[in-house]
Amino acid sequence: ITNHLPTAELQRLDAAHHFHPFTDKAGLAAKGARVITRGEGVWLTDSEGHRIIDGMAGLWCVNIGYGRKELAQVAARQMEELAYYNTFFQTTHVPAIALAAEIAKLAPGDLNHVFFAGSGSEANDTNIRLVRRYWDVKGMPWRKTIIARWNGYHGSTMGGGSLGGMKPIHAHGGMIDGIAHIDQPYWWGEGGDMSEDDFGLARARQLEEKILQIGPDNVAAFIGEPVQGAGGVIIPPKTYWPEIQRICDKYGILLIADEVITGFGRTGNWFGSQTFGIKPHIMTIAKGLSSGYQPIGGSIVCDEVAEVVGGAGEFFHGYTYSGHPVAAAVALENLRIMQDEHIVEHVRDVAHPYLKERWDALADHPLVGEAKLVGLMGSIALTPDKAKRAKFPEAANVGYRCRERCFANDLIMRAVGDRMIIAPPLVITTGEIDILVDRAKKSLDECYQGLKADGLF
Numbered sequence: 052i053t054n055h056l057p058t059a060e061l062q063r064l065d066a067a068h069h070f071h072p073f074t075d076k077a078g079l080a081a082k083g084a085r086v087i088t089r090g091e092g093v094w095l096t097d098s099e100g101h102r103i104i105d106g107m108a109g110l111w112c113v114n115i116g117y118g119r120k121e122l123a124q125v126a127a128r129q130m131e132e133l134a135y136y137n138t139f140f141q142t143t144h145v146p147a148i149a150l151a152a153e154i155a156k157l158a159p160g161d162l163n164h165v166f167f168a169g170s171g172s173e174a175n176d177t178n179i180r181l182v183r184r185y186w187d188v189k190g191m192p193w194r195k196t197i198i199a200r201w202n203g204y205h206g207s208t209m210g211g212g213s214l215g216g217m218k219p220i221h222a223h224g225g226m227i228d229g230i231a232h233i234d235q236p237y238w239w240g241e242g243g244d245m246s247e248d249d250f251g252l253a254r255a256r257q258l259e260e261k262i263l264q265i266g267p268d269n270v271a272a273f274i275g276e277p278v279q280g281a282g283g284v285i286i287p288p289k290t291y292w293p294e295i296q297r298i299c300d301k302y303g304i305l306l307i308a309d310e311v312i313t314g315f316g317r318t319g320n321w322f323g324s325q326t327f328g329i330k331p332h333i334m335t336i337a338k339g340l341s342s343g344y345q346p347i348g349g350s351i352v353c354d355e356v357a358e359v360v361g362g363a364g365e366f367f368h369g370y371t372y373s374g375h376p377v378a379a380a381v382a383l384e385n386l387r388i389m390q391d392e393h394i395v396e397h398v399r400d401v402a403h404p405y406l407k408e409r410w411d412a413l414a415d416h417p418l419v420g421e422a423k424l425v426g427l428m429g430s431i432a433l434t435p436d437k438a439k440r441a442k443f444p445e446a447a448n449v450g451y452r453c454r455e456r457c458f459a460n461d462l463i464m465r466a467v468g469d470r471m472i473i474a475p476p477l478v479i480t481t482g483e484i485d486i487l488v489d490r491a492k493k494s495l496d497e498c499y500q501g502l503k504a505d506g507l508f
């Protein structure tokens with residue numbers, strides 16, 4: 052089976068044997084999966100030769116863009132030298148040491164210790180164990196509950212999926228114990244007639260209400276994405292995070308920032324915590340850590356938590372691929388390129404300002420109620436009535452229709468409900484931003500025409 056097989060044959064084999072994530076298997080089999088064959092910069096090529104601009108950097112992860120040969124060379128060299136060894140039994144290797152040191156250098160404050168995993172979900176499962184073990188060692192073994200947000204996303208393992216606040220995920224397989232949720236800081240969809248600032252405070256104060264309801268001595272930690280990604284790029288009001296931070300400090304609960312999407316330049320700083328003034332005890336990382344070239348994730352842990360858990364004998368947790376040498380070597384090369392090519396500065400000083408101007412202008416479109424962007428992650432809310440911030444009927448499937456128009460125009464954008472999302476590779480140029488926004492606008496126009504033709508607008 053190679054790229055040279057006819058697309059239809061590849062699709063048939065895919066339908067026969069490949070169980071896709073988050074997919075209606077039968078529906079896709081009937082339709083045929085799109086076969087992606089190559090990547091270069093912000094561009095993808097599919098088996099039919101379409102040149103697609105990838106507005107989603109894969110799954111929010113290909114920060115340095117596709118096709119960087121340096122990473123392939125580093126992977127090959129590491130594979131030839133030491134393709135695998137574990138870090139379990141009093142052993143280590145240079146890629147794991149060097150990557151942990153580099154992450155500690157880039158991370159803010161006293162986030163100096165890295166527990167590696169193979170993915171963001173696994174890293175969040177590590178975090179559950181870490182914070183519960185921390186309170187165990189502090190003599191409060193009952194202090195286990197972790198508070199998270201509805202419509203947050205923290206992965207698909209039983210732990211990560213339970214921390215997440217997406218009910219369809221909970222419905223498929225259940226949840227683990229000791230997780231509680233509070234409402235999300237989603238002003239457009241849930242703010243009613245409150246001002247954004249008042250709404251941000253109100254939603255943050257739900258954390259204090261929940262802590263008092265559960266009992267402060269039972270709450271181990273709070274976990275949140277600086278900006279909810281898979282939830283629809285929900286950028287919180289500026290009053291939200293300072294209030295969350297104040298409440299965590301007041302009750303002495305550990306604060307976990309899930310930076311799987313917002314980490315490594317996505318918001319215009321190395322970490323989203325810096326953009327939003329959050330001081331976490333633990334940061335979850337993955338995706339942009341390696342730009343998706345190798346599967347790797349981890350937890351960056353502050354001195355205090357590392358000393359308490361690390362000083363209490365063996366911590367019974369870890370994965371075969373924790374700190375995998377090839378993944379670690381590739382991640383290290385990714386971070387070298389990000390620094391040498393000043394990619395975070397490019398986001399902050401060039402790409403974000405340029406995109407913001409054109410992204411904000413989309414709010415003039417009849418379909419668009421709100422256009423928001425932080426760094427290079429953005430969303431537009433589609434609405435039939437801007438003033439009322441109204442929602443389309445679910446059956447209209449507006450997000451899906453709009454995403455299909457994007458695909459037809461060789462642009463990849465994500466639809467989350469009736470919100471359209473972009474998170475392009477951080478290396479996108481101003482010329483490529485023009486192409487992206489032009490194709491997005493054309494897709495919105497076509498979606499609008501379609502809705503009017505179907506009497507939905």
Ligand SMILES: Cc1ncc(COP(=O)(O)O)c(CNc2cccc(C(=O)O)c2)c1O
Binds near residue numbers: 312337338
């Ligand atoms: C904030 C956050 N935390 C944890 C994870 C889990 O990481 P892994 O997938 O590597 O286990 C994520 C992953 N985010 C993610 C993964 C897959 C699809 C989409 C989407 O928006 O369609 C988003 C994430 O966005």
